[in-house]
Amino acid sequence: xxxxxxxxxxxxxxxxxxxxxxxxxxxxxxxxxxxxxxxxxxxxxxxxxxxxxxxxxxxxxxxxxxxxxxxxxxxxxxxxxxxxxxxxxxxxxxxxxxxxxxxxxxxxxxxxxxxxxxxxxxxxxxxxxxxxxxxxxxxxxxxxxxxxxxxxxxxxxxxxxxxxxxxxxxxxxxxxxxxxxxxxxxxxxxxxxxxxxxxxxxxxxxxxxxxxxxxxxxxxxxxxxxxxxxxxxxxxxxxxxxxxxxxxxxxxxxxxxxxxxxxxxxxxxxxxxxxxxxxxxxxxxxxxxxxxxxxxxxxxxxxxxxxxxxxxxxxxxxxxxxxxxxxxxxxxxxxxxxxxxxxxxxxxxxxxxxxxxxxxxxxxxxxxxxxxxxxxxxxxxxxxxxxxxxxxxxxxxxxxxxxxxxxxxxxxxxxxxxxxxxxxxxxxxxxxxxxxxxxxxxxxxxxxxxxxxxxxxxxxxxxxxxxxxxxxxxxxxxxxxxxxxxxxxxxxxxxxxxxxxxxxxxxxxxxxxxxxxxxxxxxxxxxxxxxxxxxxxxxxxxxxxxxxxxxxxxxxxxxxxxxxxxxxxxxxxxxxxxxxxxxxxxxxxxxxxxxxxxxxxxxxxxxxxxxxxxxxxxxxxxxxxxxxxxxxxxxxxxxxxxxxxxxxxxxxxxxxxxxxxxxxxxxxxxxxxxxxxxxxxxxxx
Numbered sequence: 123x124x125x126x127x128x129x130x131x132x133x134x135x136x137x138x139x140x141x142x143x144x145x146x147x148x149x150x151x152x153x154x155x156x157x158x159x160x161x162x163x164x165x166x167x168x169x170x171x172x173x174x175x176x177x178x179x180x181x182x183x184x185x186x187x188x189x190x191x192x193x194x195x196x197x198x199x200x201x202x203x204x205x206x207x208x209x210x211x212x213x214x215x216x217x218x219x220x221x222x223x224x225x226x227x228x229x230x231x232x233x234x235x236x237x238x239x240x241x242x243x244x245x246x247x248x249x250x251x252x253x254x255x256x257x258x259x260x261x262x263x264x265x266x267x268x269x270x271x272x273x274x275x276x277x278x279x280x281x282x283x284x285x286x287x288x289x290x291x292x293x294x295x296x297x298x299x300x301x302x303x304x305x306x307x308x309x310x311x312x313x314x315x316x317x318x319x320x321x322x323x324x325x326x327x328x329x330x331x332x333x334x335x336x337x338x339x340x341x342x343x344x345x346x347x348x349x350x351x352x353x354x355x356x357x358x359x360x361x362x363x364x365x366x367x368x369x370x371x372x373x374x375x376x377x378x379x380x381x382x383x384x385x386x387x388x389x390x391x392x393x394x395x396x397x398x399x400x401x402x403x404x405x406x407x408x409x410x411x412x413x414x415x416x417x418x419x420x421x422x423x424x425x426x427x428x429x430x431x432x433x434x435x436x437x438x439x440x441x442x443x444x445x446x447x448x449x450x451x452x453x454x455x456x457x458x459x460x461x462x463x464x465x466x467x468x469x470x471x472x473x474x475x476x477x478x479x480x481x482x483x484x485x486x487x488x489x490x491x492x493x494x495x496x497x498x499x500x501x502x503x504x505x506x507x508x509x510x511x512x513x514x515x516x517x518x519x520x521x522x523x524x525x526x527x528x529x530x531x532x533x534x535x536x537x538x539x540x541x542x543x544x545x546x547x548x549x550x551x552x553x554x555x556x557x558x559x560x561x562x563x564x565x566x567x568x569x570x571x572x573x574x575x576x577x578x579x580x581x582x583x584x585x586x587x588x589x590x591x592x593x594x595x596x597x598x599x600x601x602x603x604x605x606x607x608x609x610x611x612x613x614x615x616x617x618x619x620x621x622x623x624x625x626x627x628x629x630x631x632x633x634x635x636x637x638x639x640x641x642x643x644x645x646x647x648x649x650x651x652x653x654x655x656x657x658x659x660x661x662x663x664x665x666x667x668x669x670x671x672x673x674x675x676x677x678x679x680x681x682x683x684x685x686x687x688x689x690x691x692x693x694x695x696x697x698x699x700x701x702x703x704x705x706x707x708x709x710x711x712x713x714x715x716x717x718x719x720x721x722x723x724x725x726x727x728x729x730x731x732x733x734x735x736x737x738x739x740x741x742x743x744x745x746x747x748x749x750x751x752x753x754x755x756x757x758x759x760x761x762x763x764x765x766x767x768x769x770x771x772x773x774x775x776x777x778x779x780x781x782x783x784x785x786x787x788x789x790x791x792x793x794x795x796x797x798x799x800x801x802x803x804x805x806x807x
Contacts, residue, residue, distance in 0.1 A: 134481025141485035144312060169403070169757055171307060173410040177417030179310035179401045179497070184211070184418075185317060185425060186263075186494025187487055188557065191270035193425060194433025194467035196555060198444050201342070201363025201434065202788055203375040205426040207558065209366075209788075210385055212419045212781035214392035216774055219415030221662060222393040223402050225576050227411070228665040230758055234399050234572070235509045241575050241660040242583035242652065245513055250590060251568065252509035255396060259502050260537050262560045263397075267494050270464070275484070306496045307404065318421070320486030321428040327474050328435040335431075339364055339792055342434050345441040349448050356612035357447040359437075366788040376626055377789075383632030387562050389569035397501040407757060409766045416770065419777045423784070429467070436470035443469055447612065502534055503527035562631040563601040567593025567638040574642055579661050581642060582652040589642025596637055600630055659758075666760060 196204040231237045235255070239248035332338045343359050350357040362368050367377035392398055405411035437444045443455040444466045456462035462469075471483045507527040512518065518526075567590050574581045574589075600621070607618040616623050658667045762770075 133478035134484065137478060137481030138485055138488070141316065141482075141488065169754070170406050171401075171404045171410070172406060173413030173417060175307050175311045176401050176405050176410065176414035177421070178314035179307045180215070180398060180414060180418040181421050182310040182314045182317065183397055183401065183494060183497035184422075185429075186267050186270075188263075188266045188270040188494070189425065190321075190429055190467050190487060191464050192266075192555075192557065193429045194436065194470075195463035195465075197430035197433035198437040198466040199461075199463040200360055200374055202366055202426075202430060203362075203368060203373075205430050205788065206366050206375060206380055206785070207384070207388075208422060208425050208430070209781055209784045210380075210388060211392060211422050212777055212784075214385070214388055215415040215419045215422070216777060217389065218393040218398065218402065219412040220774065222572070222576060223399070223411050223415075224408060224665050224760055225660065225662055226399060226403060227408060228659040228758055228760055230659070232403070233505050233508050234394050234396050235505060237660070238572075238575065238586070239509075241656060242586055243656060244583055247583065247587055247590065248509050249513060250587075252505045254564065254568065254594070255505060256502055256534075258560070258564060259397075259498055260534065262557045263498050264495065264534060266557060267498070275487075306500045307401065309496060314421075317486050318424065318428075320483050321424075321432075323479065324471060324475065324483060325428040325432055328432045328439075328470060331474055332435045332438055338431070338435060338438065341438045345437045345445060347442045347445050347447055347451070349442070349446075349451055351447060351613045354613045357441075357445050364792050365790075366785065374626075376628065379626050379628035379632060383566075383628040383630070383635065384558070384562065386569055386573075386635045387566045387628075387631040389573060390565040391561065394568060394572040395501075396505050397497050400501050400504060401497075407762070408760050409762045409770060412770050412774075416773045416777060419781075423780070426784075432470055433466040436466040436473075440469050440473060499531045499534065503530050506530045559604065559627045560601070562627045562634075563597040563604070564594070566631050566634040567597065570635050570638040571642060574639065575660075576662050578643075579657050579663060580651055581646045582649060584649045585642040585644075585646030588645045589638045592641045593634055593638035597634055600627075 193204060193208070226234065226237055229237055229240055231240060233252070235248045235251040238251060239245065329335065329338070332341060342363060345359060347357045360374075362373060366375075367380060368375045370376045370378050402411040402414060405414060442451070444462055446452040446455050446462050449459040452462050453459055456465040456469075458464075468487075471480060475483055504527065507523050507530070511523065511526050515522070570593070571586050571589055575586060603619060603622055604627075607622055609618070610616050655669075655671050657664050658669050658671045659665055
């Protein structure tokens, strides 16, 4: 017995060590890439990425450890309904690729808040959106990722949660702070394949254990813990567990609220969130960006089968642990008095996977966590540096901007760890629902304003700003009420205000979208229209416009800081933004000479440190500058090969048909006519 235990420890830890060595190899490869010392090189990977790594990074950045923990936990708690969020992303990814990304690329921006500054002028909208996005990253991304990753490690290795967080943060910060977006995308691609292979292995093993899909449908309805409260529905699966879009009133996922409320709110995440947009901006052409969204959409079909359904299987196999109701039972099973649904996936892996493969699945969870965190850290530091720090210090040198971006990551980490204890006690143990609720209260105004900015040329800065402010005020009121009145336990009476207990958060998101849109439209129509030059290449209708903007030179100065004489060397073109406004800084910024080089006093350690952090690279030759200018000009021209465009559009139609078909198939009742789930469960109890 001792020998087998030693074998288990050895092979599992060996799998984890191999995983970290692979990551280290990819990270070292990224360190040798050129242009890490430029804004575009560090924050946008030089804009040379092809569709596969960009699409893999989109998927890996989305599917973090909170999905393995949260999606599986919500599946264990409420059935397949949570899969609607997953299938919805298939269409929203294409909305980004075909509507939003062409405009962002043509406008020549590095961040989405920066786009708002170029579209409307002024600084307040850009600064507000950057700050709000950073707040959302902390409350719905970083802290949730840290908690879910540490929870898995705690379940598998019994390490302290906070110790696990510190260990994970050290590893993820190493890749993000040294290699920039290129390192993030390369490691994301590695994590993508590890996640897919590992999760598919667990899925196959889990379905073998439960007896197949049809057997799961009936066994899930029987998955009731032995110890529960009498004369209550506590611990009993929902009668509509196998219906995706549910009753408009008496359900947890009303279909009108999801389609008209949650979908617009999700536009922010998929179409206007810096973390997602930044990856597609790193693509080397519009065709590659659209190919990446298609690839990510096809792969996004899988999480329903390899995360949500295994979470439901976990409840079937371990109902007393995963679906526990009594606080003392939950404390025994997972160390929480609220519920143990979030432990569904870790419990399944530990319970069914053999020695060695448990360690591989630990690597899968770490891959999910690291891919998400590195993406968030890079995007957050990009927004803080470009949208906020540049405003405070408009003449900051490139080296200062890179240092500030790296140091901001440390601040994000500290604040996120402080928020983790609150997450532990929120939302009845359903982590994914917590994320969606925060998004429903804060994201709809952002989604509406970005959509109107891209599609409606008449909207002006005043309309956008007041729409955002009114939406923020209304959303904060609901969020504060929701935090002040947490949901009751299943055996308790619901005494919360009716605006919380009876108005589903997705219905609230729908109302918030209308409030924001009406406010923005009314203010815009009652005030002066925007200056015509601000519409050049900043709306969908004008994305191909070749006219020169009045603020092109001002925009160049803002990007290049004090290196304005360098920008003057850039040759003009038919698209001024392509060769000047975008990245004159990319071509010349690394001509800044470090103090160590000027004084000739650098020692080997200092040179190694400067190289590791990407603060110093050789300046580009004139030939390389010309190639960079041509490359940027080609990207922002939005030119596409006719055959590639036809292929992409055909796949666009296929993805939309598949998405709609999945909703229809999983919304029909799978049980035979006359089968009553409630009576079936009562007979079991």
